Amino acid sequence: MSALFKRIDTVFLEVTNMERSIGWYTEVLGFSVRWHDVENGYAAIEMGETPLTLVRAEKVTPGSHCLLNFYSSDIYDAHKKLLESGVQVEDVIDYGTVLSFEFKDPDGYILGVCYFEEEQVTTRENL
Template identity: 90%
Template structure:
């Protein structure tokens, strides 16, 4: 492991409407708010080991590729739940050792969900 860094502390994501984005990440994706600084335009979304920090911005230009992947132990259930919650999800793609699909947040950021056998990754790293 790198001696300088222990982990990624947070990932920053610019959003044009903080309240809409907080609602979407909590209600649609099921995460919770760690903290919210209304005055300065920041909100940390609790989503596991590394939080997602939403940053208020006037304009957002989403990238042309997936910004980050969420890991799901049941990718097909995650796909179905998001579709049921009104999210436009792409088809699940089988890359052999990895399954994944993509969707967009309210600002058009491309997000992904992936699945792979964690045991095989752990064995290969050993």
């Protein structure tokens, strides 16, 4: 942890169609809208501690690699649900200690899903 920074507050993602993107991130991925500023073209999507802030743009240029990874405790169920929703998904790849796959959002951004065994944190309650 940095002495200057506690966490990433938000991740910004430019989108060409705000309503389509809000619908996709909420309906397909199951996130919720934290806030939406229609006039200025911003919407924050609730994804846990760090929201994804969608920013209205005329044009976007998705990269050739994965932009961010979502963690899933059941990667095969996540893969199946995305396929059933008509999302373009790649096969699940087993890297030994990590499973992952990639998929694309409506603007063509490559997003990922990963799974790995989380270490149990020892606390007073589970001693």
